[in-house]
Amino acid sequence: xELHLTIxxxxxxxxxxxxxxxxxxIRDTPGLTGTHWGCDTSNCGACVVLMDGKPxxxxxxxxxxxEGHEIRTVESLERxxxxxxxxxxxxxxxxxHCGFCTxxxxxTARALLDENPNPTDQEIRVAISGGICRCTxxxxxxxxxxxxxxxxxxxxxEV
Amino acid sequence: MVxxxxxxxxxxATSVEGAIAALGQHGSDARIIAGGHSLLPMMKLxxxxxxxxxxxxxxxxxxxxxxxxxxxxxxxxxxxxxxxESALLARHYPVFADAERVIADPVVRNRGTIGGSxxxxxxxEDLSAVCSALKAKVVIRGADGxxxxxxxxxxxxxxxxxxxxxxxLTEVRxxxxxxxxxxxxxxxxxxxxxxxxxxxxxxxxxxxxxxxxGLALSAVGPTTIHVTRAEELLRGSxxxxxxxxxxxxxxxxxxxxxxxxxxxxxxxxxxxxVLAKRALRRATARALHQxx
Numbered sequence: 001x002e003l004h005l006t007i008x009x010x011x012x013x014x015x016x017x018x019x020x021x022x023x024x025x026i027r028d029t030p031g032l033t034g035t036h037w038g039c040d041t042s043n044c045g046a047c048v049v050l051m052d053g054k055p056x057x058x059x060x061x062x063x064x065x066x067e068g069h070e071i072r073t074v075e076s077l078e079r080x081x082x083x084x085x086x087x088x089x090x091x092x093x094x095x096x097h098c099g100f101c102t103x104x105x106x107x108t109a110r111a112l113l114d115e116n117p118n119p120t121d122q123e124i125r126v127a128i129s130g131g132i133c134r135c136t137x138x139x140x141x142x143x144x145x146x147x148x149x150x151x152x153x154x155x156x157x158e159v
Numbered sequence: 160m161v162x163x164x165x166x167x168x169x170x171x172a173t174s175v176e177g178a179i180a181a182l183g184q185h186g187s188d189a190r191i192i193a194g195g196h197s198l199l200p201m202m203k204l205x206x207x208x209x210x211x212x213x214x215x216x217x218x219x220x221x222x223x224x225x226x227x228x229x230x231x232x233x234x235x236x237x238x239x240x241x242x243x244e245s246a247l248l249a250r251h252y253p254v255f256a257d258a259e260r261v262i263a264d265p266v267v268r269n270r271g272t273i274g275g276s277x278x279x280x281x282x283x284e285d286l287s288a289v290c291s292a293l294k295a296k297v298v299i300r301g302a303d304g305x306x307x308x309x310x311x312x313x314x315x316x317x318x319x320x321x322x323x324x325x326x327x328l329t330e331v332r333x334x335x336x337x338x339x340x341x342x343x344x345x346x347x348x349x350x351x352x353x354x355x356x357x358x359x360x361x362x363x364x365x366x367x368x369x370x371x372x373g374l375a376l377s378a379v380g381p382t383t384i385h386v387t388r389a390e391e392l393l394r395g396s397x398x399x400x401x402x403x404x405x406x407x408x409x410x411x412x413x414x415x416x417x418x419x420x421x422x423x424x425x426x427x428x429x430x431x432x433v434l435a436k437r438a439l440r441r442a443t444a445r446a447l448h449q450x451x
Contacts, residue, residue, distance in 0.1 A: 001169065017166060018166075018167060018168060018169035018212070019163055019164045019165070019166055019167060020163075021163065021199075024163075040162040040203070041162075041200060041203075042196055042200065042263075042267055043351075045264075045266060048266055054269045055265075055266045055269060056266060056269055056270055057196075057266055057267065057270075060195060060196050060199050060200065060267075060270070061195060061199075061270070062169070062192075062195070062199070062212075062214075064169050064171075064214070065192075065195065065214055065216060068217075108266060126265060127265055129264045129265065129350050129351060130263070130264030130265055130266035130267060130351065131266075
């Protein structure tokens with residue numbers, strides 16, 4: 001079936017089988033391998049992307065189900081050479097070791113801050129509870145997301 | 160190992176009637192897909208092999224939580240996150256928020272639906288116990304119209320429901336009565352996991368007496384366990400710690416867990432009893448507005 005998906009604001013058209021999973025549709029698109037394919041069982045959260053602004057696990061959604069919805073992947077975080085505050089926080093506070101969970105963690109964090117600009121540590125922990133960091137670097141991930149929240153608040157005040 | 164479902168045909172429904180017509184056309188080869196977080200994993204493992212998938216995610220008319228005709232009515236496509244955040248449910252039946260906080264994780268809860276959870280008919284699933292304890296009814300629609308089925312007639316076996324070929328679940332109805340209190344207690348190995356055991360309790364208190372009670376257990380039997388003997392004990396009694404303990408003992412006795420990686424039988428029986436007691440205690444405190 002021919003699918004027309006909107007990924008990071010761009011229309012991506014491809015002929016695929018109905019059984020193709022969204023994570024593979026995304027990763028088969030040139031330049032979009034940032035979304036990671038992990039456990040394939042909706043447990044690990046490495047494949048999290050935003051669908052209409054909400055984080056979803058793209059290994060457990062058919063590509064066909066995403067047609068007509070806005071998909072955002074980790075590649076959309078950086079804009080015009082400027083890193084997203086979430087990316088800056090992960091950089092500043094060393095919130096990644098191997099980096100495999102990072103795209104899912106960052107997209108989950110982006111969605112959290114879009115909905116709740118000033119989350120508590122507990123709210124951050126609940127939000128990322130669908131992601132597994134096998135390096136167990138959760139403490140720095142939580143700190144990085146808080147850093148992003150604080151940084152965004154400052155930016156908004158300056159604007 | 161690449162986990163991809165076997166081939167199938169895919170159709171997006173544009174109306175409930177259209178979905179039912181497609182189901183009727185393809186018979187037992189067709190399945191409805193909503194959140195897909197139970198069905199797609201089953202298809203990857205070849206435990207489910209539908210040849211035709213009917214996607215109902217565009218059917219906004221099946222997504223609602225509203226009060227109507229003395230009931231709370233929940234559309235089948237209502238997602239876990241909406242159940243968790245519903246002020247109407249929080250006011251009448253906080254058991255939903257109790258359960259939703261411990262169902263999978265927030266990202267999964269953005270997709271999974273109440274209709275899919277009930278139709279999956281997995282004995283370890285939480286909302287089936289919640290709806291059983293609340294004496295819910297479900298609306299099943301087919302080409303010839305609707306029928307309303309009580310929860311205790313809905314799950315007819317492991318992964319089997321009263322929904323027939325050519326039919327779909329469209330709505331869950333929760334009766335509203337005064338004096339209600341409800342709670343869900345679950346123990347899991349780690350955040351977001353299936354229950355080792357879970358208990359949902361509801362009481363409706365009138366003049367200091369339990370006028371009606373519901374008690375159901377997850378993960379300790381082939382299907383959701385309705386602890387009807389405990390409900391009979393509770394009905395007409397005054398709430399007390401002794402009464403809750405007795406109900407817990409009945410829950411322990413009347414469940415039928417199997418040993419697995421989550422624990423041996425005696426542990427699960429004990430846990431089911433303790434959780435039943437705690438759920439009844441908290442449900443009662445809520446009914447009496449005594450919750451700390």
